[in-house]
Amino acid sequence: MPELPEVEIIKRQLNKEIVGYKISDVWRDADKMLKPSAKAFVEGVCGKDIVGVGRRAKLLIFQLKGVKGIKGKKDGESFFLVHLKLSGRLLVRKPKDLLDDHTHVILELEQGKKKLQLRFAEARKLGYMQYIESEKGLEEVLFEFGPEPLNGLTKEEFREILQGTKRKIKEALMDQKVIAGIGNIYANEALWLAKIHPEVSASSLSTRQIDGLFEALGSVLREALEKGGASEQWYRQIHGEKGHYQDSFKVYQREGELCLRCRAKIKRIEISGRGTFYCPSCQKIGN
DNA sequence: AATGGGACCTGCGCGC
DNA sequence: TGCGCGCAGGTCCCAT
Numbered sequence: 001m002p003e004l005p006e007v008e009i010i011k012r013q014l015n016k017e018i019v020g021y022k023i024s025d026v027w028r029d030a031d032k033m034l035k036p037s038a039k040a041f042v043e044g045v046c047g048k049d050i051v052g053v054g055r056r057a058k059l060l061i062f063q064l065k066g067v068k069g070i071k072g073k074k075d076g077e078s079f080f081l082v083h084l085k086l087s088g089r090l091l092v093r094k095p096k097d098l099l100d101d102h103t104h105v106i107l108e109l110e111q112g113k114k115k116l117q118l119r120f121a122e123a124r125k126l127g128y129m130q131y132i133e134s135e136k137g138l139e140e141v142l143f144e145f146g147p148e149p150l151n152g153l154t155k156e157e158f159r160e161i162l163q164g165t166k167r168k169i170k171e172a173l174m175d176q177k178v179i180a181g182i183g184n185i186y187a188n189e190a191l192w193l194a195k196i197h198p199e200v201s202a203s204s205l206s207t208r209q210i211d212g213l214f215e216a217l218g219s220v221l222r223e224a225l226e227k228g229g230a231s232e233q234w235y236r237q238i239h240g241e242k243g244h245y246q247d248s249f250k251v252y253q254r255e256g257e258l259c260l261r262c263r264a265k266i267k268r269i270e271i272s273g274r275g276t277f278y279c280p281s282c283q284k285i286g287n
Numbered sequence: 288a289a290t291g292g293g294a295c296c297t298g299c300g301c302g303c
Numbered sequence: 304t305g306c307g308c309g310c311a312g313g314t315c316c317c318a319t
Binding site: 032125 | 291
């Protein structure tokens, strides 16, 4: 999945569809996917209203308002997070709609007579939903993320961050503590666009290269947003539609195919265990 | 500190 | 048709 653009699209769509609904019940068949425990999650969210959906890095943040279900405490703000990991889908359906494959959690939603379901389908069960009791608890989770590339990150800050680490540039880009929201697809695509070899040390990049990478990153992420995200095997929008950015991949999963700039063959290597695709001719070390 | 490997899980496509 | 293998949008933990 679900990298920044995909999560952002889900966030925007959910804000149009489920804000104002109350969570009336939770069904689940994989307790492991609920944190801090299935019981705490269910008790935490049941009976509360969804007042908004946000995003930080690749996390969705559902803001809740209302009385805690069982113990009936004060009316305050609480939250739950959703991480889709590799194969998660969040789908908004009507209760009578055909069950989606790999659904492991269903939040029953009500607003007056209207009823909806928010279904968490996760083929690999690596994703999770996490209930968080307070704003303070939320801040503790979000605290560690680096800046958001489409919201607040400046060219100067980007330079400073990258010049301060000797790690391979692709590793740095994908580290959520360095920059938030970049995953394997967008790291590969941005480096191709900026003509930077994925294995070069971040601190060895010139200012001109870093500025180019900053532009490339913004351009790739914005284009992905416009195209509804990248739908490979799993990613879907909230009504099940595919995004289209996969049709614009320049290097990702194009091993052996021709570079669209110079016609050289795209190579695949591994960096930190992740498939890495680049053009050996226009992304040279020491460019 | 930095790097590498494995774990967490399951599904799918490919070659034989 | 069936089986084994490699690969998959992510992140965490541990050993070296």
